[in-house]
Amino acid sequence: MLHNRRITCSVVTSLYRVARRPYALQVAPSISCLNCLTLFRLASRRTRHDKKAVFDDKTPILGGVPIVFPHFADWEEKPFHGFARVCRWLVEKPPSKTENGDVRAVLKLMDTAWTRQFWDYTFSLTLEVVLGQNHLVTDISVHNPSPKQSFAFDLLLHTYFLLPDVTKCEISGFKGCSYVDKTQNFQEFTQNTDVITVRKYTDNIYKDTAETHVISNASGGKSIKLVKSNYPDTVVWNPWADTVKNFPDLDESEYPHFFCVEAGNVAKPVLLAPGKTFKASQVLHVIDK
Numbered sequence: 001m002l003h004n005r006r007i008t009c010s011v012v013t014s015l016y017r018v019a020r021r022p023y024a025l026q027v028a029p030s031i032s033c034l035n036c037l038t039l040f041r042l043a044s045r046r047t048r049h050d051k052k053a054v055f056d057d058k059t060p061i062l063g064g065v066p067i068v069f070p071h072f073a074d075w076e077e078k079p080f081h082g083f084a085r086v087c088r089w090l091v092e093k094p095p096s097k098t099e100n101g102d103v104r105a106v107l108k109l110m111d112t113a114w115t116r117q118f119w120d121y122t123f124s125l126t127l128e129v130v131l132g133q134n135h136l137v138t139d140i141s142v143h144n145p146s147p148k149q150s151f152a153f154d155l156l157l158h159t160y161f162l163l164p165d166v167t168k169c170e171i172s173g174f175k176g177c178s179y180v181d182k183t184q185n186f187q188e189f190t191q192n193t194d195v196i197t198v199r200k201y202t203d204n205i206y207k208d209t210a211e212t213h214v215i216s217n218a219s220g221g222k223s224i225k226l227v228k229s230n231y232p233d234t235v236v237w238n239p240w241a242d243t244v245k246n247f248p249d250l251d252e253s254e255y256p257h258f259f260c261v262e263a264g265n266v267a268k269p270v271l272l273a274p275g276k277t278f279k280a281s282q283v284l285h286v287i288d289k
């Protein structure tokens with residue numbers, strides 16, 4: 001059944017779609033898990049916040065937790081943000097309930113002739129997703145099975161957060177970090193405050209950020225704690241009214257209701273020696289204020 005299925009990978013969008021299939025009902029997330037999903041911008045793009053969503057298995061899904069690998073941002077004539085988010089992943093372990101009622105799934109992506117035309121390396125990515133009542137765990141392993149060839153890669157979780165009003169949110173965890181502002185010609189600045197806000201077109205790459213970010217005033221007035229490990233950088237992005245028009249699958253009315261807070265390795269690529277595995281993790285917790 002599901003073992004041989006492949007799905008386009010925007011983590012929780014996929015988990016949600018798989019879990020809602022009739023034959024997966026016995027492992028479907030509980031209502032409380034779905035409530036957790038709606039706090040992030042993770043559920044189906046066919047919600048009222050996703051008016052122009054495209055689900056054609058070619059266009060990246062602007063929602064959920066798209067996986068950026070092996071390259072962040074512009075990549076010559078190759079897929080922007082790499083190919084992992086537009087590939088179809090193997091469902092290695094379909095969603096199933098754990099003892100404590102969480103839902104766990106494991107997905108896998110390996111090189112193919114198609115990926116090697118852009119990046120000529122053999123690799124395997126394993127993605128373990130655990131969705132609980134108030135948390136979402138995203139663990140990734142990147143393995144280099146080659147006996148002699150190293151490779152370097154970027155890896156980033158392009159997480160979308162659903163917000164009632166972006167102007168009322170704050171994000172902590174940036175004090176003293178240097179950052180590249182892509183909206184100001186890639187100039188580099190230093191962040192003096194711990195907390196940042198998004199009140200204009202924002203596309204910043206913060207380096208060496210805190211292991212924990214807290215996002216206040218997210219959906220339902222709750223806060224979300226993002227705890228990351230082995231992701232030294234954090235990208236914060238919102239197209240605002242200025243550039244939302246450049247995204248055909250974002251409606252112009254959507255920019256006040258989300259931002260992306262993206263944990264990753266992008267300022268400096270990760271170098272992976274033959275036979276080695278790199279692991280990184282992100283956990284999102286819904287917390288009261």
Ligand SMILES: O=P(O)(O)OC[C@H]1O[C@@H](O)[C@H](O)[C@@H](O)[C@@H]1O
Pocket residue numbers: 060062073080081158182203204235237247262
């Ligand atoms: O629309 P995409 O390809 O998902 O990219 C959205 C944004 O993703 C961010 O990670 C980049 O820093 C931005 O430059 C980019 O515009």
